[in-house]
Amino acid sequence: MAYNAKIGPSILSSDLSCLGSECVRMMECGADYLHLDVMDGHFVPNITFGHPMVECLRKSVGQDPFFDMHMMVSRPEQWVKPMAAAGANQYTFHLEATTNPGNLIKDIKESGMKVGLAIKPGTTEELAPWANHIDMALVMTVEGFGGQKFMEDMMPKVSWLRSQFPSLDIEVDGGVGPDTVHKCAEAGANMIVSGSAVIGSDDPRSVIALLRTAVAEAIQKRSLDR
Ligand SMILES: O=C(CO)[C@H](O)[C@H](O)COP(=O)(O)O
Numbered sequence: 001m002a003y004n005a006k007i008g009p010s011i012l013s014s015d016l017s018c019l020g021s022e023c024v025r026m027m028e029c030g031a032d033y034l035h036l037d038v039m040d041g042h043f044v045p046n047i048t049f050g051h052p053m054v055e056c057l058r059k060s061v062g063q064d065p066f067f068d069m070h071m072m073v074s075r076p077e078q079w080v081k082p083m084a085a086a087g088a089n090q091y092t093f094h095l096e097a098t099t100n101p102g103n104l105i106k107d108i109k110e111s112g113m114k115v116g117l118a119i120k121p122g123t124t125e126e127l128a129p130w131a132n133h134i135d136m137a138l139v140m141t142v143e144g145f146g147g148q149k150f151m152e153d154m155m156p157k158v159s160w161l162r163s164q165f166p167s168l169d170i171e172v173d174g175g176v177g178p179d180t181v182h183k184c185a186e187a188g189a190n191m192i193v194s195g196s197a198v199i200g201s202d203d204p205r206s207v208i209a210l211l212r213t214a215v216a217e218a219i220q221k222r223s224l225d226r
């Protein structure tokens with residue numbers, strides 16, 4: 001069991017006029033990484049930001065914070081090099097957005113980034129053939145934008161992936177917070193994205209600690225059950 005509990009606030013839920021200081025605040029509150037949502041208004045209905053913003057954020061926060069780029073974009077191939085140059089650490093693309101995941105995985109690795117592979121709620125076992133070639137699988141627990149209700153019916157997908165790929169980093173994203181994290185942790189997710197529940201809280205440090213404890217306890221229980 002090679003994976004750890006990691007908590008990544010989705011900074012889309014923060015005051016976007018202060019993104020740099022919000023990123024620093026999240027890291028100071030104990031975040032393990034930062035989850036940056038890129039939406040192009042085509043693959044999903046909303047528009048957020050692209051690599052110029054990531055480049056500015058990297059300059060503002062320094063080299064340390066790990067940027068997990070959640071690329072909710074059509075044609076993810078076109079942003080690999082710009083995102084790597086801007087300072088992204090992991091490029092998480094959607095399986096639904098490409099016809100050639102193998103080539104894209106290769107390009108991301110050659111650009112020096114880690115590879116994340118995301119699936120929308122309607123996609124299931126299509127991820128499996130790629131699981132041994134990626135660093136992380138992202139199981140979406142909402143459809144398309146922030147602040148929505150957690151889809152508990154995605155948990156069998158997480159459990160199945162965990163049973164098949166015991167060492168893989170598995171991330172969940174969408175509607176995850178103190179009320180829903182236990183279900184994700186028990187299913188086998190170890191990387192927790194949380195936007196509104198962390199950033200909207202008066203005490204983000206405590207929420208991050210609670211999320212991490214829930215996941216760490218589930219990991220420990222799974223290792224004892226083996
Ligand atoms: O990818 C996303 C939406 O598609 C966001 O990362 C996600 O929604 C996080 O926000 P919240 O925890 O508030 O749901």
Ligand SMILES: [Fe+2]
Nearest residue numbers: 010037070173
């Ligand atoms: Fe996301």
